[in-house]
Amino acid sequence: MSGAGEAFLAVVGQEPTVPATMETVEGGFAFQPKEWIEQPQQVHIEDRGDAGMAMWVGHPVNVVNDFEPRPLWGLRGGEKFTVLDARMHVNGGSNFLPQQRYEASRLLAGAHVDGPDTRAVAVRYDFARPDSGWLNTPGVVTREGLVEAWQDELCSGLMWTPHEGESIHWLAHRFPTTLTALLHLWTGRPIEIERTQVLLQDGHWYPLVEAREPQQARRRSTDLLALSSLDLGVVATWLDLAHRMGPLPHIAVHEGLPVQVGAQVIATALESFHRRLKGGARRFPPQVTTRQLARAKKVARNAAVESLAEAAVDASTVRQAFDEALGHIADPTYADRLHQLLPDVAAAAPGLLGPDLSAWIHTMKEIRNVQSHGTSKHDAFDQDEISSYYVHQSSGRWALKILLLRQLVDDDRLKDALARSNTFHYSLANLDREHLWSGFSAYDTFIKSRS
Incomplete structure (x- = not known):
């Protein structure tokens, strides 16, 4: 599916018949259909009768709407594929109508699905490094599903089967970050996923095709913890732990700023x-003096000491707690x-x-x-x-x-x-x-x- 070539496109639910050029670009794929496959919201055409036609392009709200990701169906060399996140651009063309161009980061090869929210049964990931500790060990059931090892002649990987089916988007985009955060945390360096395949309801595995950024050269270093010591028991424990930790694992290992x-x-x-x-x-009106505030804090502190004395709480502990709590009361x-x-x-x-x-x-x-x-x-x-x-x-x-x-x-x-x-x-x-x-x-x- 990689590289330049010819393809046919259509909106979801229709037979792909519109010819389009397909190429790999920075960060993903680009498709240039020969004709519109859907009406751009940002293009408004008005028939003015004898005065001819008028056209407006580029209303910001409609540009944003057109740029919203949507699935498309495609054919290339007789093989089906689904563009999972096509974003539309409208460029000037040689004819009256401007040209449509779609850019995407992720394709599903071999099948037509309704989109990234289509439910999948399982997912498997290949990692760039073969020296993992989870090979030849039995799978482990976690609170959310079954994690297993799998391998072929090229890579070693992990397979995840949730107890309940998840969307392609979740399995291919959201869930893997939990695993890569673990690998990064464990080894002290990022370890990327090389290949992703999803198991659909029809019982077949389909590859997810992504255009990857060239990897920058990194300074050689030893692992913080050897990847060969990372077994499925640790992976399973991590998957349960990650649910309780929220964003902390990702904040710990990524230098960029998560949205949180x-x-x-x-x-x-x-x-x-x-x-x-x-x-x-100041919080209080100007007529409230610093001395009056200090006196009010002292009264509150002494009242707390007296009230908590019945519970045998040390007076110095109470004074310190109330001094800290009331320290910025004027702000x-x-x-x-x-x-x-x-x-x-x-x-x-x-x-x-x-x-x-x-x-x-x-x-x-x-x-x-x-x-x-x-x-x-x-x-x-x-x-x-x-x-x-x-x-x-x-x-x-x-x-x-x-x-x-x-x-x-x-x-x-x-x-x-x-x-x-x-x-x-x-x-x-x-x-x-x-x-x-x-x-x-x-x-x-x-x-x-x-x-």
Whole structure:
């Protein structure tokens, strides 16, 4: 399936009949159909009668919609394949209609399926290194499924059969990160998956084809722990442990910022901005003096010592605990800080922070607390959490940019700059694609505010 060549494409459910060129590009595959296989949302054609035809291309919301990944069916050399994540681009063509181009990172060879959410029975992975410790050992049943060793003449690998079928996307994209995190943590260096195959309901194994980035040369080093000592018992224990650890394994081994960390960084940066800009801000009115606050803290501390004496709690322990708890009682809360900062952002960029500023601040506060204190809330991190963290990270980053820019230019200049910025428009359109805010469009709200 790799390399340049000719293929035929169609939307899912139709016979692939539209000729297309296929080539391997950086990060995946590209398909150039000879004619449209579906109507692009970003292209609007109007028949003006005697005046001829008019066409508009490139509305940001519709560009984002067209770029949303979708499955396509294909044929190449008589073999079926499914493009699992085709993203549409529209380019200028030699005829009246612009050309369609699809880019994708993942194909399923040998079968037509409805898409990446199609259920699969099992998956097997080949790893680049053959010196694993799980060869020739019996499979182990975990809470979620059966993990087994398998090998051929080229590679050694692992096979995973969940107790209940999972989607191709989960088995081929999400679940492997749990294994590669273990291999990285175990050896101290990344070990990539070389091949992935999924077992479908028809009883056949089908390869998942990916265009891989060239591997950069890495400094030679010894394993932290020998891969040959990593047996299936350890793998099974890890699979159960990973469910309880949430994002911690991935944060531990990856140098990039997962969406959780990115959102946490933005949440902290907004608080830091307020501290730096308004360092003298206080929670209480100006008439409340420092001496009065100190006296109030002393009264609360002494009351706690007296109350807990009945439980035989050491007085010094109680004093220390209440001194720590009340140490920042005069400071504004996290929510207070953002409520002071963000109305100016909402005024400069209506829609960016959603339909309810208080709700946006509440969610950002929750993200900050969950990530900073390592609670187990949202450890499953399913699509709803991913969308929320993405939206708040992206909108929060723009809020921080706007706050900084407001220190350099006046509000009118800033508003005009945002109104002219395609990058900002696409960011708003991408927020809308997450459908986090029901019945509300960040993009439409901003555009209407400028009309």
